[in-house]
Amino acid sequence: xxxxxxxxxxxxxxxxxxxxxxxxxxxNVVATMRRPEVGVELGKRSNVLxxxxxxxxxxxxxxxxxxxxxxxxxxxxxxxNAGFGLNAVFESIPREKIQExxxxxxxxxxxxxRAILPHFRAKRDGVIVNVSSGVGVFGLPxxxxxxxxxxxxxxxxxxxxxxxxxVGVTTKIVEPGAAPSTGFxxxxxxxxxxxxxxxxxxDFIAATGAIYSGFRDGADENVVQKVAxxxxxxxxxxxxxxxYVLTEDIKPFVTARRETSESEYMGLMRRTFSLTASxx
Numbered sequence: 268x269x270x271x272x273x274x275x276x277x278x279x280x281x282x283x284x285x286x287x288x289x290x291x292x293x294x295n296v297v298a299t300m301r302r303p304e305v306g307v308e309l310g311k312r313s314n315v316l317x318x319x320x321x322x323x324x325x326x327x328x329x330x331x332x333x334x335x336x337x338x339x340x341x342x343x344x345x346x347x348n349a350g351f352g353l354n355a356v357f358e359s360i361p362r363e364k365i366q367e368x369x370x371x372x373x374x375x376x377x378x379x380x381r382a383i384l385p386h387f388r389a390k391r392d393g394v395i396v397n398v399s400s401g402v403g404v405f406g407l408p409x410x411x412x413x414x415x416x417x418x419x420x421x422x423x424x425x426x427x428x429x430x431x432x433x434v435g436v437t438t439k440i441v442e443p444g445a446a447p448s449t450g451f452x453x454x455x456x457x458x459x460x461x462x463x464x465x466x467x468x469x470d471f472i473a474a475t476g477a478i479y480s481g482f483r484d485g486a487d488e489n490v491v492q493k494v495a496x497x498x499x500x501x502x503x504x505x506x507x508x509x510x511y512v513l514t515e516d517i518k519p520f521v522t523a524r525r526e527t528s529e530s531e532y533m534g535l536m537r538r539t540f541s542l543t544a545s546x547x
Contacts, residue, residue: 271339272502273297273332275320275379276349278305280446281398284495285346290315292499297335297342322349322375323367328382336386344394344502345383347376356472357411359462365412372416377423384436391435396502397424401444401517405524405532408475408540428509439501440510443494444517445482474541482516490514 272289276282277298283306286298290312298309299320306317316338320331335342351371353360376397387393402410403417421440428438464472487493497513512521523532 268340269293269295269314270343271295271297271335271341272344272346273299273335273342273383274346274348275299275322275375277309277317278302281443281491281494281498282346282348283309284491285348285498286315288492288495288499295339297331297339299331320349320379322379323370325378325382328379332382332386341390342383342386343392344396345379346396346398346498346502347379348398348498349375350398350400352410352413354409354413355462356409356464356468358468359464360412361462368412368416369419372413373419373423376420380427384431387431387436388434393436394439394502395424395427395431395436396439396441396498398498399424399440399442401442401512401514401520403440403442404517405520405536409472425509432507437507438509441494441498441501442510442512442517442521443497444490444514446490446494446514478540487514487516 272294274282274286274289274296277286278300282298282300286296286309290296290309294314296309296312296315298306298315298317300306300317301319301321303310303317303319309315310317316335318331318334319327321327332342349371351368353364353368380395383393383395397420399420400413400417402414403421406414424438424440431438494513497511501508501511512518520536523535527535
């Protein structure tokens with residue numbers, strides 16, 4: 268029998284590409300999104316169920332899981348891909364936006380995991396793939412809230428992996444880097460235009476924005492497909508490996524964070540982001 272994956276955030280970007288990839292490789296796919304009407308192309312596949320799931324709406328999570336099991340008989344893998352980013356200095360971000368950042372990137376993942384676990388425990392089998400980010404490993408300026416939510420997701424996922432191993436369920440974390448073609452970086456910055464940002468930050472924002480533009484200009488054009496391939500590999504490699512670094516752009520920072528001293532790591536980050544001489 269074909270295996271089944273449920274993926275959140277399939278309206279575009281990594282989620283959409285991952286849904287297509289699983290379907291192409293013979294899997295049944297429960298492709299979920301807040302607005303199912305935008306998933307027309309995915310819905311044309313006979314082995315794909317497009318259904319509503321908003322990670323901020325717990326009832327929609329349970330309904331999507333039930334619909335997937337009803338259609339395909341079982342769910343074998345869950346990919347928590349839905350995400351929301353903010354690109355702004357922390358002082359300018361309203362409290363309600365901070366709450367929303369954690370509602371989507373952390374609490375929503377927790378709710379999806381909680382909802383699927385009875386099904387996975389009943390058959391003592393299942394894989395959970397949580398889509399983190401390079402900024403779940405290292406801190407970046409103007410990404411404080413996205414950083415915080417992804418750092419928390421990494422800690423949650425690692426701790427969860429020990430608990431779930433006891434009931435036959437495997438937990439994975441995938442860490443992609445920048446993907447300008449998805450529109451995600453642009454959307455994260457666009458939202459910040461409505462915030463009241465103190466003018467004291469103007470020079471810092473301009474300098475940091477120029478650095479990020481350089482990163483985007485050097486981004487791999489095929490990054491979305493590579494990330495989809497990485498998610499598929501993590502979900503199907505039958506290993507107990509926890510973390511997977513999926514894109515080349517973040518590897519120097521990940522290596523520095525995980526394999527060098529604190530002073531070496533901070534020196535690299537401060538040089539990269541052109542902080543003042545007194546901080547370097």
